[in-house]
Amino acid sequence: MRQSFExxxxxxxxxxxxxxxxxxxxxxxGKLHVLLVRRAHEPYQxxxxxxxxxxxxxxxxxxxxxRELEExxxxxxxxxxxxxxxxxxxxxxxxxxVNSTAxxxxxxxxxxxxxxxDDAKEAAWFPVNEIPRLLAFDHGKILVYALQRLxxxxxxxxxxxxxxxxxxxxxxxxxxxxxILGRTLDKRNFRKKxxxxxxxxxxxxxxxxxxxxxxxxxxxxxxxxxxxxx
Amino acid sequence: MRQSFExxxxxxxxxxxxxxxxxxxxxxxGKLHVLLVRRAHEPYQxxxxxxxxxxxxxxxxxxxxxRELEExxxxxxxxxxxxxxxxxxxxxxxxxxVNSTAxxxxxxxxxxxxxxxDDAKEAAWFPVNEIPRLLAFDHGKILVYALQRLxxxxxxxxxxxxxxxxxxxxxxxxxxxxxILGRTLDKRNFRKKxxxxxxxxxxxxxxxxxxxxxxxxxxxxxxxxxxxxx
DNA sequence: GTAATAGTGTCTTTCAGACAATATCGA
DNA sequence: TCGATATTGTCTGAAAGACACTATTAC
Numbered sequence: 001m002r003q004s005f006e007x008x009x010x011x012x013x014x015x016x017x018x019x020x021x022x023x024x025x026x027x028x029x030g031k032l033h034v035l036l037v038r039r040a041h042e043p044y045q046x047x048x049x050x051x052x053x054x055x056x057x058x059x060x061x062x063x064x065x066x067r068e069l070e071e072x073x074x075x076x077x078x079x080x081x082x083x084x085x086x087x088x089x090x091x092x093x094x095x096x097x098v099n100s101t102a103x104x105x106x107x108x109x110x111x112x113x114x115x116x117x118d119d120a121k122e123a124a125w126f127p128v129n130e131i132p133r134l135l136a137f138d139h140g141k142i143l144v145y146a147l148q149r150l151x152x153x154x155x156x157x158x159x160x161x162x163x164x165x166x167x168x169x170x171x172x173x174x175x176x177x178x179x180i181l182g183r184t185l186d187k188r189n190f191r192k193k194x195x196x197x198x199x200x201x202x203x204x205x206x207x208x209x210x211x212x213x214x215x216x217x218x219x220x221x222x223x224x225x226x227x228x229x230x
Numbered sequence: 231m232r233q234s235f236e237x238x239x240x241x242x243x244x245x246x247x248x249x250x251x252x253x254x255x256x257x258x259x260g261k262l263h264v265l266l267v268r269r270a271h272e273p274y275q276x277x278x279x280x281x282x283x284x285x286x287x288x289x290x291x292x293x294x295x296x297r298e299l300e301e302x303x304x305x306x307x308x309x310x311x312x313x314x315x316x317x318x319x320x321x322x323x324x325x326x327x328v329n330s331t332a333x334x335x336x337x338x339x340x341x342x343x344x345x346x347x348d349d350a351k352e353a354a355w356f357p358v359n360e361i362p363r364l365l366a367f368d369h370g371k372i373l374v375y376a377l378q379r380l381x382x383x384x385x386x387x388x389x390x391x392x393x394x395x396x397x398x399x400x401x402x403x404x405x406x407x408x409x410i411l412g413r414t415l416d417k418r419n420f421r422k423k424x425x426x427x428x429x430x431x432x433x434x435x436x437x438x439x440x441x442x443x444x445x446x447x448x449x450x451x452x453x454x455x456x457x458x459x460x
Numbered sequence: 461g462t463a464a465t466a467g468t469g470t471c472t473t474t475c476a477g478a479c480a481a482t483a484t485c486g487a
Numbered sequence: 488t489c490g491a492t493a494t495t496g497t498c499t500g501a502a503a504g505a506c507a508c509t510a511t512t513a514c
Binding site for chain 1: 287291327
């Protein structure tokens with residue numbers, strides 16, 4: 001029975017590669033960045049690409065995505081990962097049909113150390129408005145889609161926690177929002193809204209430079225919560 | 231080169247079945263319905279399931295989904311189709327690993343004629359709150375997810391067009407919203423909001439029974455548009 | 461006291477939501 | 488004129504968005 005099932009699959013759909021690609025975002029220096037890798041092999045050798053890799057036997061797609069994320073960044077937790085879309089079709093990869101399920105990951109800059117994975121000879125952060133025009137495969141399209149989703153997500157949920165350390169001043173939270181949305185926000189209205197939503201709670205003070213020290217906050221929960229932030 | 235790519239895939243990921251499953255929604259008799267099929271073969275023979283099928287060579291997943299949709303309902307256009315999520319993992323199907331990409335389709339009741347497809351011996355509409363407890367595979371979970379997404383989509387976009395004919399009275403649009411959201415809406419507030427949004431435009435009058443005839447409206451565009459309806 | 465950042469309050473306008481009476485048609 | 492459905496407006500409360508000054512610290 002198992003045998004005939006496999007044969008049926010091979011006969012009707014053929015051999016299809018299955019990959020998980022992970023668009024890894026972080027906020028660095030007040031700007032939203034994406035992690036790209038330079039491809040070490042054909043096809044698209046030398047082009048920048050979204051990190052990804054083939055599914056292994058017995059894995060789920062999410063496990064593949066987590067594995068790729070760890071290989072590239074070394075994060076061990078405290079990040080946010082969400083499935084984005086599955087891209088398919090015979091023409092995406094010259095080697096043959098490949099189904100790629102894209103995920104996006106949001107990581108805190110300080111919790112990671114970038115390193116190039118297997119199939120890549122180089123990995124680097126790119127500010128989202130300085131991304132190379134030509135990426136490998138259809139990765140340009142995928143990136144656009146991921147950005148849209150991220151912008152939506154940051155406005156309607158509490159995911160911003162994934163970019164921040166446990167404790168942070170509100171000004172830093174605001175700058176995360178500004179980096180992702182690409183516009184400045186009014187400080188008073190922002191604080192009012194965030195505090196009234198109750199997604200953060202205040203804690204102690206903060207050591208600081210030659211100016212008034214800021215109060216530190218933390219997120220009430222570091223799991224996805226729907227909340228109309230903006 | 232092609233050969234070694236296929237061999238590499240087979241060695242590392244094995245043979246993975248790829249299906250597109252389509253959750254087909256319609257509004258009938260003022261209630262939201264889902265189309266289910268009764269499985270003709272093992273596994274889960276006799277159980278109700280979401281219609282779906284394996285991808286063919288050279289197809290995209292969306293083409294597979296459209297094909298399944300047409301097989302089951304005969305619709306030829308005027309529907310809405312959107313990718314939902316890709317479910318994966320070695321344990322979903324006893325025959326072996328299967329990646330299922332779920333789509334949801336919204337169709338106008340009158341544009342279709344239900345018929346059982348290949349792998350099904352029967353197809354039927356179920357009101358969403360009278361769905362059999364035990365569905366095949368993990369289809370119960372998938373359905374819950376689809377319902378969430380549909381409820382979100384109807385509140386924030388103009389997709390309601392997909393359930394309605396070209397011309398319709400506002401009361402019918404309202405009943406679509408009520409069927410999907412599962413609560414009644416105030417007529418005055420609903421009309422105010424919809425008209426002010428400008429997603430529908432008025433046309434002529436309507437022949438009717440023994441009461442005041444209603445004005446007919448049509449959607450300004452029958453393509454997805456973001457609009458905060460409710 | 462100065463430089464630097466943190467923190468706070470009011471006003472206006474818009475919109476969601478509650479609520480009930482009149483209009484028009486066929487019979 | 489009755490039965491049935493269509494159509495319309497007002498009020499209230501909540502929240503978004505514009506806007507500028509005071510507070511606290513290190514030096």
